[in-house]
Amino acid sequence: MTSYVALIYTPDVDWSQPEYADGMAEYQRFGKDAASVIRGGAALYHTPTATTVRVTGGKGGDVVLSDGPYAETKEALTGFYLLECADLDEAIKVAAMIPGAWNGAVEIRPALPMTVNVPTLETSDTVTQ
Amino acid sequence: MSAGEFVTDRAASEELTAILRGERRQVVASLTRLTGDLTLAEDAVQDASIIALHTWPRTGIPPNPRAWLIVTAKHRAIDTLRREGARWAREREAVAVALQRAPDDFSVGVLRDDQLRLIFTCCHPALAPEAQVALSLRVLCGLSVAEVARVLLVPEATMAKRLTRARQKIAAAGIRYRVPDSEDLPERMRTVATTVFLLFTEGYASRSAGAHERRSLADEAVRLGRLLVQLLPGEAVLEGLLAIMLLQHSRRDARMDVSGDIVLLADQDRARWDLAMAGEGIELAASAIRGSQLTPERFAVVAAIAACHAIAPSAASTDWDAIVSWYDVLVRLDASPVVLLNRAAALAESGQERAALDAVDALQGLDDYFWWHATRAELLRRLGQETEAAVAATLARRLTDSPAQQRLLDRRYSGRQPNR
Numbered sequence: 001m002t003s004y005v006a007l008i009y010t011p012d013v014d015w016s017q018p019e020y021a022d023g024m025a026e027y028q029r030f031g032k033d034a035a036s037v038i039r040g041g042a043a044l045y046h047t048p049t050a051t052t053v054r055v056t057g058g059k060g061g062d063v064v065l066s067d068g069p070y071a072e073t074k075e076a077l078t079g080f081y082l083l084e085c086a087d088l089d090e091a092i093k094v095a096a097m098i099p100g101a102w103n104g105a106v107e108i109r110p111a112l113p114m115t116v117n118v119p120t121l122e123t124s125d126t127v128t129q
Numbered sequence: 130m131s132a133g134e135f136v137t138d139r140a141a142s143e144e145l146t147a148i149l150r151g152e153r154r155q156v157v158a159s160l161t162r163l164t165g166d167l168t169l170a171e172d173a174v175q176d177a178s179i180i181a182l183h184t185w186p187r188t189g190i191p192p193n194p195r196a197w198l199i200v201t202a203k204h205r206a207i208d209t210l211r212r213e214g215a216r217w218a219r220e221r222e223a224v225a226v227a228l229q230r231a232p233d234d235f236s237v238g239v240l241r242d243d244q245l246r247l248i249f250t251c252c253h254p255a256l257a258p259e260a261q262v263a264l265s266l267r268v269l270c271g272l273s274v275a276e277v278a279r280v281l282l283v284p285e286a287t288m289a290k291r292l293t294r295a296r297q298k299i300a301a302a303g304i305r306y307r308v309p310d311s312e313d314l315p316e317r318m319r320t321v322a323t324t325v326f327l328l329f330t331e332g333y334a335s336r337s338a339g340a341h342e343r344r345s346l347a348d349e350a351v352r353l354g355r356l357l358v359q360l361l362p363g364e365a366v367l368e369g370l371l372a373i374m375l376l377q378h379s380r381r382d383a384r385m386d387v388s389g390d391i392v393l394l395a396d397q398d399r400a401r402w403d404l405a406m407a408g409e410g411i412e413l414a415a416s417a418i419r420g421s422q423l424t425p426e427r428f429a430v431v432a433a434i435a436a437c438h439a440i441a442p443s444a445a446s447t448d449w450d451a452i453v454s455w456y457d458v459l460v461r462l463d464a465s466p467v468v469l470l471n472r473a474a475a476l477a478e479s480g481q482e483r484a485a486l487d488a489v490d491a492l493q494g495l496d497d498y499f500w501w502h503a504t505r506a507e508l509l510r511r512l513g514q515e516t517e518a519a520v521a522a523t524l525a526r527r528l529t530d531s532p533a534q535q536r537l538l539d540r541r542y543s544g545r546q547p548n549r
Contacts (some may be wrong), residue, residue: 002303087305088255089313110302 003039003111004083004091009075010104014046026099027079034083034094041081047072075104082111145185148194149178153271156198158243161306163231164206164224167250167268168296173209177202196235203228245308245360252321253304260295261324262331267292270349280346281331318361322370322428325353329374344381351378358413368417369428375410376435379403390540391533395444407439430459449479466492467500474504482511499528506542518542 013020024043031038050069055061069076079100085091088108095106153174160170177198191197210225251264259281266277278288298304309317332347354371361367383401386392414436417429434455441447456472469492477485486508495501502525509518522542526535 004303085303087303088253089305089309091303092255108302112301 001084001086002088002091003113004085004108005111006041006081006083006091006095006098007077007107007109008079008081008098008100008104009073009107010078010100011074012046012076013078015043015078016045023099023103030097030099034097037083037085037090037094039082039084041079043079044077046078047076078104083108141186145182145190148190149181149198150271152195152198153178154247154269155195155240155244156202157268158247159199159240160202160206161247161250162243163203163228165306166224167299167306169206169209170202171268173202173206174198176205180205193235195240196233199235200233203231203233241360242308244356246306248321248357248360249308249317250299250304250306252317252324253299254317254320255302255304256295256298258324258327260291260298261320262328263288263291264295265324265328265353266346266349269353272349315366318364318366319427321357322366325350325357326370326373326428328353329377333377347374347378347381350374363420365417365420365422365426365429367428368413368420369426369430369432372410372413372417372432373428373435375406375413376432376439379407379410379439385533389533391537393537394438397444399443402439411436411439424462425458427459427462430455430462434459447478449475453479466495467498470495470498470501470504477508477511482508486512497528499525499534502528503534503538506538510541 013023015024027043047069050067052066052068052070054064054066056064081098083091083094085094088110091108095101095108098106100106156177157170157174160173161167164170164173180201181194181198185191207225207228210221210228213221248265248269251268252261256264263277263281266272266280267274272280274289274292275285277292278285281288283291308314329347329350332344332350351371351374354367354374357367358364358371379402380394380397382403383397383399384392392398410432414429414432417432418425421429434452437448437452437455452475453472456468456475459468460472470489473485473488473492476488486505489501489505489508492501502521506518506521506525509515509521519542522538526538529535
């Protein structure tokens with residue numbers, strides 16, 4: 001099994017507005033259909049609500065903020081899912097069911113497990129040797 | 130220590146190398162199934178080949194060299210897994226144990242599926258076409274990185290990087306080493322066919338530099354096409370692919386003159402066509418059309434068009450009406466400007482030059498396409514509009530970096546170049 005993040009790029013939408021209710025319902029249907037592989041995810045508030053954070057001069061340096069998304073593009077990151085699939089072929093099939101795939105594009109990226117797995121494995125290494 | 134120390138008989142050494150080359154793809158395929166890791170498999174097979182070069186001259190070639198190589202490579206892979214650094218040790222050990230326990234199965238069905246798995250992995254649609262082509266040459270055809278770089282006209286370091294990136298993507302993104310399920314198979318076979326055909330046409334886009342090596346690229350593509358038809362018999366798309374390549378390749382000696390200039394189909398000396406190869410192509414094209422579903426496969430239709438040319442004993446006796454109707458079928462599958470352009474060219478040959486020129490002029494978006502200008506030039510010339518023909522020829526000339534194509538235009542339109 002591999003973890004994938006499905007990043008949804010579409011024209012910027014404000015999901016909190018009532019006119020997007022139909023679109024939201026579409027996502028809810030997808031959520032039900034793909035429940036067995038969805039491990040998490042969210043719709044994102046529209047890009048004017050974004051704050052981009054940078055630290056200059058290395059760790060502990062000045063925190064520099066800018067109002068808005070990291071990149072101003074025609075299609076914005078409007079939501080994401082965390083998926084767990086057998087392989088890329090399955091992930092592609094699931095991504096093709098996400099409404100964003102026909103309203104924009106969905107980028108699927110394999111996710112490297114970080115927080116839990118690495119320390120446990122390092123410990124087990126010392127045990128096995 | 131080199132293999133040469135043991136091998137005194139040069140013929141024996143050549144036989145040995147030939148066996149290793151011939152078995153490489155199958156052995157890599159089986160090892161990739163066993164390890165689930167293309168890089169590990171390739172390295173292990175490389176090691177096993179070196180061991181074979183050292184031991185076979187003393188022990189004699191084993192009765193089943195393929196089995197010997199697979200088992201030896203498997204042990205090398207187990208060693209590598211156990212030897213590498215401490216990180217991920219438990220997972221690697223699990224793979225090593227699974228490898229040790231894996232039965233040594235050399236039955237025809239397993240070996241065949243291994244090759245298919247490898248082909249479908251190298252031609253996975255999530256890999257860029259140029260990555261698919263590079264991987265196919267390296268992994269399926271067994272060319273060295275330097276050879277792949279040379280035939281694709283890319284610096285060796287760039288090619289090494291491209292191959293590494295492709296292997297990393299296969300591993301990290303979870304492109305699994307398997308034959309696609311029946312629902313996906315038709316589309317995935319089309320991807321494989323497209324990649325192999327890309328490899329073939331690369332071999333034909335001969336530029337002055339490396340023309341010889343690039344022709345060997347076409348040979349590799351034909352070999353892969355044969356393998357595909359053998360592994361998945363009766364598939365219209367694969368038969369069509371092999372038919373197109375054989376039909377085009379059967380004209381390889383006639384399509385260039387001694388100075389390396391292109392000879393157009395109509396002017397080719399048909400006595401120099403490889404008739405045996407063409408015959409095989411015609412039969413495959415027919416089989417591909419017969420085996421097509423309600424909607425014919427694109428490759429099968431293109432093969433049918435190529436076959437129409439091949440069965441004509443002379444250019445004048447070509448059945449252009451038949452070719453135009455095959456193009457009508459093709460347009461229904463793919464109404465792209467390039468297909469419409471080719472249909473117009475066939476229309477012109479069937480005697481309808483004015484209608485052809487109108488069709489060519491109606492096409493949008495081919496302003497940067499060499500053949501659009503070249504076809505216009507030819508049609509205008511035939512219709513007696515020589516000044517406009519020369520202008521079109523000048524535009525065409527700017528759009529090709531092939532010296533042979535440039536010379537062809539110069540020959541046709543020499544003295545008619547407008548002053549600029």
